[in-house]
Amino acid sequence: MLQEREFTRVGGVQSIKVDVRIVAATNKNLDEMVRKNQFREDLYYRINVIALYLPPLRERGEDIALLAKHFLAKRIEEEKRPPQEFTKSSLELISHYPWPGNVREMENIIEQAFIWSKGSDVITPEHLPNIxxxxxxxxxxxxxxxxxxxxxxxxxxxxxxxxxxxxxxxxxxxxxxxxxxxxxxxxxxxxxxxxxxxxxxxxxxxxxxxxxxx
CATH class of the missing domain: 1.10.10 (Arc Repressor Mutant, subunit A)
Structure with a gap:
């Protein structure tokens, strides 16, 4: 289907043409995997038409504090809580962490801090996990x-x-x-x-x- 843009249903006899765009994502280096015969070369070249590289969160240091504030504001709005903000020291911890789990990990950790900081107008390092x-x-x-x-x-x-x-x-x-x-x-x-x-x-x-x- 990727190459011919048509397929045949299981048990069918007539080909059906399709007009679709395939969007795929991976956290692996497919170029390297192809060289090591760990990923099919023919499939790689069929799907690799336009490649966009999205750097991990640890490589976007200027975005970390902004995202943390965004997730906090989102939870405040959802729970109708009074305004909260991060202390300088808590933002430093957040900014220096490598975030192996990327944005999803950050959102979960900010939610955890949001829960632990109920009743406080600031989020301090004590509200953040030891990790x-x-x-x-x-x-x-x-x-x-x-x-x-x-x-x-x-x-x-x-x-x-x-x-x-x-x-x-x-x-x-x-x-x-x-x-x-x-x-x-x-x-x-x-x-x-x-x-x-x-x-x-x-x-x-x-x-x-x-x-x-x-």
Missing amino acids: LRTDTRSTSLRDDTLAGRLSLEKAVMEFEREIILDALKRTTYVQTHAAAMLGISRRMLKYRMDTLGISRPDNGVNPEPPLTQE
């Missing part, structure tokens, strides 16, 4: 390790601890959900929590069934 501080923290861990102030083993454990804690906080300590976010089993997450000295806050609620022997 926004991971990039800065990892640089500090690297510097301490290379300077001999911290062993590699301890640096890796500290970094892992922060990632697990953030996943747990973002899922309100539901280990099944946190494990899924981290791409590991719940049993492995529990093992790593015990190893790293991470415990669930004692609120008297256990939303999950006990682990069973496998």
Whole structure:
């Protein structure tokens, strides 16, 4: 259909002409994948008529604060809340984060900050998830390790601890959900929590069934 602009229905005998435009998107480097025989070359040249490169959010630093303010204003309007704004320090955290999940990740994080900041006229760093501080923290861990102030083993454990804690906080300590976010089993997450000295806050609620022997 892409080349001949016609197709035949399953079980049919007559070709049907079509006038369509195919819009495709990918986050992969298809040129490189074609060279490595990981993507069909004939398909690539059939769909690659006009290519538009949309840089990831981390490469559009001037847009980050604008988008954050836009998503905040959107939520304020939807919830009919009094006006809110970001503090300078919270905007700095947002602007320096690499945003691997691009715009969708930003929208979710701004919504999370919006929820946590209810009753406040500003959004502070405390309303933002710890993951926004991971990039800065990892640089500090690297510097301490290379300077001999911290062993590699301890640096890796500290970094892992922060990632697990953030996943747990973002899922309100539901280990099944946190494990899924981290791409590991719940049993492995529990093992790593015990190893790293991470415990669930004692609120008297256990939303999950006990682990069973496998």
